[in-house]
Structure formats: C-alpha cells, structure tokens
Amino acid sequence: MSRQRTWGGRFKEGPAALVQRYTESISFDRALYAQDIAGSKAHAAMLAKVGVLTAAEAAAIASGLDRVKEEIESGHFAWKVEYEDVHMNIESRLIELIGDTGKKLHTGRSRNDQVALDFRLFVSDRLAIWRSALRDLVASLTEQAEKNKELLLPGCTHLQPAQPVALAQHLLAYAWMFKRDHERMADADKRARICPLGAAALAGTTYPLDPAYTARELGMYGVFDNSMDAVSDRDFVAEALFCASLAMAHLSRLCEDIILWANPGFGFIRLPDAYSTGSSIMPQKKNPDVAELMRGKTGRVYGALVSILTLLKGLPMTYNRDLQEDKEPFLNADTTLTLSVEAMSGMIRELLFNGDRMREALARGFLNATELADYLAAKGIPFREAHHTTGSAVAMAEERGVSLEDLSLQELQGISPLIEEDVYTALNPATAVARRNTHGGTGPSPLAAQFTTLRQWLEHEQREPR
Numbered sequence: 357m358s359r360q361r362t363w364g365g366r367f368k369e370g371p372a373a374l375v376q377r378y379t380e381s382i383s384f385d386r387a388l389y390a391q392d393i394a395g396s397k398a399h400a401a402m403l404a405k406v407g408v409l410t411a412a413e414a415a416a417i418a419s420g421l422d423r424v425k426e427e428i429e430s431g432h433f434a435w436k437v438e439y440e441d442v443h444m445n446i447e448s449r450l451i452e453l454i455g456d457t458g459k460k461l462h463t464g465r466s467r468n469d470q471v472a473l474d475f476r477l478f479v480s481d482r483l484a485i486w487r488s489a490l491r492d493l494v495a496s497l498t499e500q501a502e503k504n505k506e507l508l509l510p511g512c513t514h515l516q517p518a519q520p521v522a523l524a525q526h527l528l529a530y531a532w533m534f535k536r537d538h539e540r541m542a543d544a545d546k547r548a549r550i551c552p553l554g555a556a557a558l559a560g561t562t563y564p565l566d567p568a569y570t571a572r573e574l575g576m577y578g579v580f581d582n583s584m585d586a587v588s589d590r591d592f593v594a595e596a597l598f599c600a601s602l603a604m605a606h607l608s609r610l611c612e613d614i615i616l617w618a619n620p621g622f623g624f625i626r627l628p629d630a631y632s633t634g635s636s637i638m639p640q641k642k643n644p645d646v647a648e649l650m651r652g653k654t655g656r657v658y659g660a661l662v663s664i665l666t667l668l669k670g671l672p673m674t675y676n677r678d679l680q681e682d683k684e685p686f687l688n689a690d691t692t693l694t695l696s697v698e699a700m701s702g703m704i705r706e707l708l709f710n711g712d713r714m715r716e717a718l719a720r721g722f723l724n725a726t727e728l729a730d731y732l733a734a735k736g737i738p739f740r741e742a743h744h745t746t747g748s749a750v751a752m753a754e755e756r757g758v759s760l761e762d763l764s765l766q767e768l769q770g771i772s773p774l775i776e777e778d779v780y781t782a783l784n785p786a787t788a789v790a791r792r793n794t795h796g797g798t799g800p801s802p803l804a805a806q807f808t809t810l811r812q813w814l815e816h817e818q819r820e821p822r
C-alpha cells in the first residue's frame with residue numbers, strides 16, 4: 357500500500373524531510389496507543405448503535421483494532437514516522453488489516469476530538485497509578501510511625517529546636533500531605549474523565565452521534581458541553597501537573613528532612629544501604645543520593661506545569677497544533693513522579709531510627725523552656741510574665757553550659773519562689789509530649805486518633821481504589 361497520508365488528498369508533495377521530523381509526534385505519543393484503541397472501539401460501537409455503521413462493520417473494526425493492539429504489545433508493530441502520530445499509525449494499519457471497512461472508522465470524528473479523548477484517558481489512567489503509589493507511601497509512613505511510637509525528637513521551627521514531639525507526629529505530618537495529594541488527584545480525575553468525542557474538528561458533526569453512549573462505553577463520568585471547548589481544553593493536563601507538582605514539593609520537603617537527619621550532626625536515621633551511595637574519594641561517606649535527586653527532580657515537574665500553562669495562554673480558539681506540545685512534559689513528569697513516590701516508599705520502609713541520638717538532641721537547645729513557662733503559668737503567674745521569668749532561667753543555664761533540668765531546685769527557686777520539686781517532671785520531654793493532647797497535637801490521644809483515621813482511609817482505598 358502506498359504511504360498516502362490520511363490528509364494527503366489535496367497535496368501534490370509530501371512534507372520536506374526536516375518538516376516531517378519537526379512535526380511528528382509518533383516518537384512520543386505512541387505511549388497513548390491503548391487509549392487510542394479503546395477510544396476507537398467505543399466510537400465504532402457508537403456508530404453502529406446509531407446506524408452509521410452496520411454491526412458487522414463495527415465488529416470487524418473492533419477485532420482489527422484488537423489485532424493492532426497485539427502487534428504493538430508483542431513488539432511487532434512497525435511505527436512509521438510518515439504517519440506522523442499514533443492515531444494515523446493505528447488507523448493505517450487497521451485499513452491494511454481489514455480493508456475498506458477500516459476507512460469508515462473516522463466517520464464523524466476528527467483527530468482533534470480523538471487526541472483530546474486519548475489524552476484524557478491517558479491522564480486519568482496515570483492519576484490512578486499516582487494515587488495508588490501515594491496510598492502506598494502513606495501506608496509506609498504510617499507503619500514507620502506506628503513501629504517507632506515511643507521515640508521523641510526535637511520539633512523545630514525556623515530549623516531551630518522548639519519543642520519535643522513524637523517521631524510519629526513528624527512522620528504523620530507527611531502522611532497527611534500525601535493523603536491530600538491523593539484526594540486532589542481524585543478530584544482532578546472528575547474533570548479529566550469527560551468525553552470530548554463527538555465535538556469532531558470543532559463544530560460538532562452532521563452524523564447522528566450519541567456522545568453519552570461513547571462516554572459510557574469508556575467508563576467516563578460525562579460528556580463535553582461545547583464542541584469548541586472540547587477540542588481545545590487542556591485544563592485537565594494543567595490540573596494533573598499541578599497535583600504532581602505539589603506532590604513533588606511534599607516529597608522534596610521530606611527529602612530535606614531525611615538529608616538533615618542522615619547528617620552525623622543529627623544522626624537521627626541510618627540510611628538503608630540500598631538507598632544511598634558512597635563517595636569515590638572519601639571512604640567514610642554515605643550519601644543520601646536518592647533524596648537529593650528527588651529534591652532536584654522536583655524542578656522538572658514544576659517545569660512541565662509551567663510549560664503547559666505557557667502553552668495555553670496565547671491559544672486562540674480552537675485546536676492549534678501547539679497543543680501537540682502538551683504530551684512530552686506530561687510524560688516526563690509522569691515518569692518522574694511515579695518513580696519518586698515509589699522510591700520514597702521504599703526508602704521510608706527501610707529507614708532505621710536512632711532513638712539515642714534523638715534523646716541526646718532533646719537534652720540540648722532548651723526544648724523544655726515552654727514547659728517551665730506553662731508550669732509557672734499554672735501556678736497563677738500571667739503567661740507573659742512566666743515567659744520572661746523562664747527567659748532568665750534559660751540565660752542562667754546557658755551561661756553555665758547546662759540544661760534547664762540541670763539547675764538545682766535552689767537555683768530555680770531563686771528565679772521564682774513558686775517552683776517546687778515537681779518542676780523536674782514537667783521539664784521531662786516525655787511529660788511535655790504526653791501532655792499535648794489537644795486536637796491534632798503530638799500527645800498520645802490525638803496521635804491515636806490520627807492513626808485510626810489514617811488506617812481506616814488506607815483500608816478504604818485498598819478496597820475501593822477508584
């Protein structure tokens with residue numbers, strides 16, 4: 357068969373070789389082959405339902421498309437750059453396989469609504485994969501938090517020691533972020549799974565199509581409202597990439613904590629060998645490369661989001677070829693996010709925590725100063741005054757190079773006569789944590805409530821992922 361382009365009717369010459377290289381998308385949009393075939397099968401079924409095709413024709417198209425899919429999946433499909441993109445490669449092969457009936461598939465359809473459909477299905481499938489990876493990450497954080505429930509460490513603000521917290525509280529802070537990412541993706545999916553097929557090139561078509569039927573066949577949530585919007589809308593790409601960007605931001609923050617904790621100055625964790633590398637010159641080094649790379653790769657995903665937003669900002673109605681540029685940034689962000697989330701889950705599961713180093717760190721930096729102020733306030737001193745008095749206790753301890761709890765009772769009583777022996781219990785980090793039982797706090801009862809909610813959510817998502 358001659359390699360006639362599907363749009364070649366009015367052209368005397370094919371495109372210049374350079375133009376072919378410049379305009380082709382087959383090198384990357386072949387990733388959408390499964391969605392393209394599913395969309396075409398649904399379209400053919402709909403055409404038969406409304407009487408544009410016979411049932412036999414639709415059946416021939418469906419089985420021809422199944423054969424194309426087999427060829428692709430077994431590596432026997434010959435992708436041809438002359439056919440430009442995934443749509444025309446598959447359609448041309450279908451016509452080769454089943455003859456003239458194959459030429460009827462594109463009735464009432466344009467590549468404009470076809471590519472919009474394919475990409476919506478693709479993005480939706482990736483959102484589901486991202487969500488399941490994120491669910492697993494939430495599970496890994498929850499498991500580690502549960503396993504190390506007794507450990508306390510310095511909680512920081514401004515990266516300065518602030519108050520003692522449970523390690524579980526710190527880890528679950530991330531679990532909540534990733535759960536929100538998961539939910540945000542579920543919400544974005546509602547708008548991604550809207551079927552644009554039936555918009556045709558831009559204005560609708562004269563064939564008596566039934567877009568709701570096509571949408572149901574594909575398990576989509578609904579149908580486009582406006583044909584011009586349907587072929588040029590890529591909001592779903594931007595939304596998915598925003599979801600991905602925010603998830604990368606959360607991963608990158610966690611990476612930063614892991615890198616700090618692995619630094620011998622902190623020494624709160626031992627990096628699993630499988631997730632770190634050595635230095636070619638410094639034998640003592642164990643580098644957190646996975647965490648560093650993840651922090652670095654965050655930029656690519658942000659870049660993809662900015663690419664899409666920039667792509668969209670100057671587009672006149674309706675489909676413009678610029679839109680072909682929506683795929684590569686998305687594909688790159690997809691690979692990056694999926695691998696990053698999976699790598700993070702693996703790394704979290706294998707982290708070893710060093711409770712001794714956390715205890716040592718809790719003894720430095722006056723993390724219990726708030727406890728002394730609260731202790732004095734409980735004795736009836738207005739908090740502002742208690743804060744001031746505690747400040748002088750801190751200054752005294754600092755001058756002597758000791759912690760608050762190393763000051764003798766006489767010394768403390770010199771600062772405030774209201775201080776009694778029980779102050780030492782109040783100054784213990786374990787007491788500080790155990791007493792923070794307000795909603796969402798680091799104390800045992802709000803932590804238990806967090807575990808319960810997260811466990812229920814994890815189970816629910818396992819049972820009903822979509």
Ligand code: ARG
Nearest residue numbers: 381441467468471677679680
């Ligand atoms: N490869 C194109 C894209 O990704 C498919 C749609 C082309 N439509 C057209 N009218 N040239 O956007």
